[in-house]
Amino acid sequence: AQTVTQSQPEMSVQEAETVTLSCTYDTSESDYYLFWYKQPPSRQMILVIRQEAYKQQNATENRFSVNFQKAAKSFSLKISDSQLGDAAMYFCAYRGSNYKLTFGKGTLLTVNP
Amino acid sequence: SQTIHQWPATLVQPVGSPLSLECTVEGTSNPNLYWYRQAAGRGLQLLFYSVGIGQISSEVPQNLSASRPQDRQFILSSKKLLLSDSGFYLCAWEVTGTYGYTFGSGTRLTVV
Numbered sequence: 399a400q401t402v403t404q405s406q407p408e409m410s411v412q413e414a415e416t417v418t419l420s421c422t423y424d425t426s427e428s429d430y431y432l433f434w435y436k437q438p439p440s441r442q443m444i445l446v447i448r449q450e451a452y453k454q455q456n457a458t459e460n461r462f463s464v465n466f467q468k469a470a471k472s473f474s475l476k477i478s479d480s481q482l483g484d485a486a487m488y489f490c491a492y493r494g495s496n497y498k499l500t501f502g503k504g505t506l507l508t509v510n511p
Numbered sequence: 512s513q514t515i516h517q518w519p520a521t522l523v524q525p526v527g528s529p530l531s532l533e534c535t536v537e538g539t540s541n542p543n544l545y546w547y548r549q550a551a552g553r554g555l556q557l558l559f560y561s562v563g564i565g566q567i568s569s570e571v572p573q574n575l576s577a578s579r580p581q582d583r584q585f586i587l588s589s590k591k592l593l594l595s596d597s598g599f600y601l602c603a604w605e606v607t608g609t610y611g612y613t614f615g616s617g618t619r620l621t622v623v
Binding site: 431433440441442443445448450489493497498499500501502503504 | 543545549553554555557560562568570599601603605610611612613614616617619
């Protein structure tokens with residue numbers, strides 16, 4: 399079964415600085431999708447960024463970018479120019495061929511003014 | 512536009528009472544539908560998913576059940592709630608083949 403590991407339960411960053419959240423996963427599949435979701439205090443799950451495994455180019459969405467290392471099964475999220483509104487729980491997720499979206503346990507990001 | 516509706520937002524139920532949470536999707540057809548549960552301060556646990564009407568796959572065979580009576584309707588039920596059923600329940604949908612998941616706003620269930 400696929401597993402997703404987020405080794406950082408909590409992270410903090412100063413406003414305007416850059417922070418990187420780590421994620422590793424375990425799979426035997428070659429085609430899959432990886433996601434980062436943000437969950438603010440409202441608990442609404444918001445898709446931040448998506449990466450297709452067959453694409454070598456790292457996905458970017460404005461201030462958010464990923465470092466996808468397929469051989470290492472690593473998928474980190476970089477947030478540049480951190481803003482107070484970025485404070486949230488961040489979840490890494492994996493979606494393979496079996497329709498299921500598997501989540502890591504999350505990283506709580508605090509942004510300090 | 513494609514939207515997902517989940518209700519109620521908050522629910523307090525006594526132990527042993529029944530449960531029915533509903534999720535509906537608009538603006539798409541034949542979506543894959545999912546029910547997740549999130550315990551306090553923890554990650555999301557997949558409970559059920561459905562790839563079509565009447566097709567339900569269970570990941571957590573406890574006292575919860577799910578049904579999909581219509582293409583865009585997904586219902587989570589229980590005949591008798593347990594204290595351990597407390598949590599935050601999220602419905603999600605995926606347009607088949609797009610690998611993009613959209614979540615509802617969630618239901619906070621407290622069993623007392």
